[in-house]
Amino acid sequence: MVDLHQEFQNSRFFHEARIDRRSADALAGIAVGLAADGKINQQEAEFLKNWIETHLIHLEDPVVNILYRRLASMLNDGVLDADESVELLGLLHQFTGLPVGAATMSYAPTSLPFDTPAPELSLPNRVFLFTGVMSYGPRKECESLIVERGGLIGSSVSKKVHYLVVGNIGNEQWLHSSYGLKIKKAVELRENGIPIAIIGEDHWSKVLFG
Template sequence: MVDLHQEFERSRFFHQGRIDRRSADALVGITAGLTADGKINQLEAEFLKNWIETHLIHLEDPVVNILYHRLANMLSDGVLDENESVELLEILHQFSGIPVGGPQRVSTVSSLPLNDPAPELDWLAKVFLFTGVMAFGPRKDCEALVIERGGVIGNSVSKKVHFLVVGSIGNEQWLHSAYGAKIKKAVELRDSGVPIAIISETHWQQVLFG
């Protein structure tokens, strides 16, 4: 299991006195602007990738690198498909700290409504859904691991979903939105008695890799 939490905590990108603070702040502003209309297209994704290459790639910062490599991976075949566009929009909303639907009170990772204690994970025929930015890698890679073990990937939060996995990347500047639409819906279902569990990526990885 790759645990990047401490690396993110030490990241220069999160320190007030870091080098190129203005460029890093500009990146937050750019991502907020690109996502303001609630969608991200290929030209916008290519612009953002090129901007990072020009202004920030030399920082060798973990968070900047994750954003850049996710962009590069999505654009590697020359096409930003619909699923990649949706995932990128979510990543950029979290990066800018502005959740879908506009500004609202944000919540830190520690206050996410995860199941406590974390449940045991069954795979066979169980429905998983991912939300947020996964430290493990692109969402399609995380989904593939579930499918390999006999699990199923859900399309949206519903009574059919057994586990909602919340990506672990987030801190003071890379913010999880205020629970997010998926998490809010999952909490409502859980509170009504539906057996849906909200779990962290850390728990998901621990079960996968020990």
């Protein structure tokens, strides 16, 4: 029997590396298109996941694999919630290299208003809230680490929150991003004497993992 697949591989019309590069370029274009309106909905997330599974799941590219694993984790329960939508949008901006808010940016990004010096973290019975995209992994996994250690997870920025943790990925553009609203509100509370600390993922992970 003729091995058609092998024939195609040996043919000058078929070259796997070229196809992979073409698919990777197509993924970048899709990501740009999905992120163009500044939000990602359930249907778009499912389309992206299915497209990667169909065209790129065989790749060993670590960047594509990270994007796919995060996306699969977000859709594992069948629902892309509001926080996951924001996180996915940040991932797509990071993947494509586009600055968050590029279409509307009219002034230079402002430095993140982390507490200086970084505060000591106490986990038991302390309320944590995450914003931005975490380098460690999906936000739900980060929240589980807190809960396992006796901490609590807040639903929104309020007087009840003790620590707002800002993810490492894309945080230099916080002022122009949707998750920047949480940071702004936390800053307002802090300036009004509410003991809420704004910390980076690096400080958070150092306390948890040493």
